[in-house]
Amino acid sequence: KVFGEEEEDTSSDRDNNGNSSRQKGKMLEPPKVADNLDEASFSLDEGNYGESRYYVQQAMMGIELESGKKILEDLPEEIMGIPYDPDQDELYSNGAFFTGLAIGRVYYSKAKEVKVSIVNNSALINTYSMALASSQGYNGEEGTYRTVRVQGNKAYLQYNPDSGDYGLGVPIGQSTVIVLDFEGFADEGEVMTATDAIPVEQIKNDLGEQ
Numbered sequence: 001k002v003f004g005e006e007e008e009d010t011s012s013d014r015d016n017n018g019n020s021s022r023q024k025g026k027m028l029e030p031p032k033v034a035d036n037l038d039e040a041s042f043s044l045d046e047g048n049y050g051e052s053r054y055y056v057q058q059a060m061m062g063i064e065l066e067s068g069k070k071i072l073e074d075l076p077e078e079i080m081g082i083p084y085d086p087d088q089d090e091l092y093s094n095g096a097f098f099t100g101l102a103i104g105r106v107y108y109s110k111a112k113e114v115k116v117s118i119v120n121n122s123a124l125i126n127t128y129s130m131a132l133a134s135s136q137g138y139n140g141e142e143g144t145y146r147t148v149r150v151q152g153n154k155a156y157l158q159y160n161p162d163s164g165d166y167g168l169g170v171p172i173g174q175s176t177v178i179v180l181d182f183e184g185f186a187d188e189g190e191v192m193t194a195t196d197a198i199p200v201e202q203i204k205n206d207l208g209e210q
Helices: 033-045 049-074 122-134 188-195 200-207
Strands: 090-092 102-108 113-120 145-150 153-160 165-172 176-183
Touching: 033 049, 049 090, 049 102, 049 200, 122 153, 122 165, 122 176, 145 165, 145 188, 153 188, 165 188, 165 200, 176 188, 176 200
Parallel strands: none
Antiparallel strands: 090 102, 102 113, 113 176, 145 153, 153 165, 165 176
16 A cells, blocks of 8 residues: 555455456467568568577477367267367467477376377487387286387287286387377277277378378
């Protein structure tokens, strides 16, 4: 309060439960690709290379987010009757041009849960690629992993005997891996049936992977 001014009555800003009636803000908007490319071109003409690089990175981030948004639209709304939870959809980009894009969706019911992650991450795809290259195809002693095909793509299927859950990694292209986690699934056949609902080829096309 400023000395000499009357104190404003703010009691009407809250209801009987103490909740504020003030207008809430909106979520932040993603970078606009065209605007940032224009700014990058202008900065380049001015010889301001640092600013130009910043705007190019912002444009890249905008492109990645648009690609990620398209992929979320392409993903099914349910898998084997399990609906997705829109509040848990995730989309992240650091603007490093398809090396920092992360997309997530969760399908949930009382009996089953499927988590889908689509990640541009060279370290993660190298992990799966090395596992596929070194694997004999099946761990016969414990039955904890094996190589499989997912819509024509070589993939790595894992089983956790402690939790009874499954995990599946599908490297696509040079920098992207699709990771699926399954809880409450009875066996490998049920896991593979659920996996067929993921539009792998469409995701590859959206990301420009070969």
